[in-house]
Amino acid sequence: MAHHDLIIHPLVLRCVHVTRIVDVTPRMRRVTLSGEQLAAFSNGQHDLPAFASPGFDDHVKLIFASDGDIAQVLPEQLANGIEWAPAETRLGRDYTPRRFDAATGELDLDFVMHGDGPAASWAQRATVGAALWFAGPKSSTVIPDDADWVLLAGDETALPAIGRYFDERPSAAPVRAVITIADARAKQALSLGPNDQVEWVIAHEHDERALAEAVAKLQVPGGTPYVWAAAESRALLPVRKLAKALGAAKSHTNITGYWHKTPEADAPGQIAHEPTLPEMPITWFAVRAALSIGLLDALAAEPISLETLAARLRATAGELDALTELLVQAGLVACDDQGLLSLDRLGEELCEDEHEQEHYVGCEADQVLALQALPEALGSDRSAWQHVSGSSLRTSVETNTEYYEELVDEARGLPHVLTGLTRQAVWGEAPKVAVTGPGALEVSEVLQAEVGASITVFESTGPLAVLRQVGHEAPWAFAQGVPEGADLVATALAFGHRSDAEVVSLLRSLAGAAERLVLIERLSPDGLSPAASAAQALVDYAALGVPTRTPEATLALVEAAGWSLVSREKLGWGIESLEVIATAGR
CATH class of the missing domain: 2.40.30.10 (Translation factors)
Structure with missing residues (x-):
């Protein structure tokens, strides 16, 4: 990312x-x-x-x-x-x-x-x-101030941003711009500087190669580039590779699919088909296998034969034959007339999109796999995840750092709902704050910038190692286990991978750390997110063994752990901030 x-x-x-x-x-x-x-x-x-x-x-x-x-x-x-x-x-x-x-x-x-x-x-x-x-x-987005030159690439949908860039000049660095248009009449006057260059390329709007081919031919300045590109998502796949070839770091690359080609809609008046039972998700397992064994990565560099692919993966051609055939049918792998295999468009997209890969490998995918034990979990006191793995999801997250890395990555959007967090009076009364959970780094950054609190990020051993690695340049302290001496303890998305019993256990463990907590947690699904779907609710149930928590259910867990609600504020996207204090006489 x-x-x-x-x-x-x-x-x-x-x-x-x-x-x-x-x-x-x-x-x-x-x-x-x-x-x-x-x-x-x-x-x-x-x-x-x-x-x-x-x-x-x-x-x-x-x-x-x-x-x-x-x-x-x-x-x-x-x-x-x-x-x-x-x-x-x-x-x-x-x-x-x-x-x-x-x-x-x-x-x-x-x-x-x-x-x-x-x-x-x-x-x-x-x-x-x-x-x-x-x-x-x-x-x-703030353009890095060390960019020596800027590449702007896009189709007609990117023209508003490109035109605004030239008008406002957010960087003094010279610009190389490549713009694909379907009609010469789409050209616009741009406020070019003396060292800027722009190339207009006439190409069909569904031409996936034109933009990258024009970028590849550019004579570019030396030094550190900042690469910005926006167009149809598939047309950007080769542009991403060119950005890497130009030496643009991730922090200096901003490539966004502005639109996606979609199949033609059904004809007006066409009779809708009756619902049918779902087929077996065989292709999902094939994609999962291809990612897990490195098959797609092996095809990324150049077309190779099935025999060469098998040798690189330490398998036999016979073992890979059925798998590659299904991947060809699914549009992830292409096979030419000579029998050479390479990535097809969907395969290229998947290799470039780390988040999409999480649908097939990693914690999110493993939660889907836990559904196989749903019959055993129903009516028992163990979740489907426990039936499959032998431990709770939280325990698995503690021992598998890749799982926790996914949770930390998912929390990167948290700052967008924290814009009013520090206006709550409780933060001004707490010079020392301890924060835990996958979103701890984001919350800590906001607190550091806006209230200047002394911050300690804490977690158990495995998750703490991930937080240390991701936040290695952060000015705050890190601690294993609940630290002492905090004026206030905050949780940040710490409930989503815990069962009800584990949420209560966490809250009880914080009783000796501070008399007041702030819980920054998702209490309901966001209406724009797939997390609001019935399918995701079932996956959550398989992972945790409880139905998707309502806000009332979360508040009941807080009370059961010995805390009383002081205030509750919606932050957005289903995330709320709960201020709680220790229940008297607990």
């Missing part, structure tokens, strides 16, 4: 209105928006900050309703964030602000007009006075 310096913004839901519409080119429409909610405003419950968009590639989420009932799909505005409830008719699309002028209160959004999605359709119909709801941006 790329690590970048970010400016985190409070998430605010806003309603604006169209004040001007201009077609910049025959393929790009610019809609100018304004309204009181671009400035600081009150929605009757909360005083909310003014809109801010300091990053050239910031994203705001435009919100639409497929049935036109916008009120039913809007998120709940919190004091310092938003909460998405499930809504089947909600349609959301991310767009880059092309221009924002705080003095005039104007926001420009550019829409590519050859699409038929909800945003493009809205822009085609929009008239002056029309309303538009949006939220964000949630963060802005």
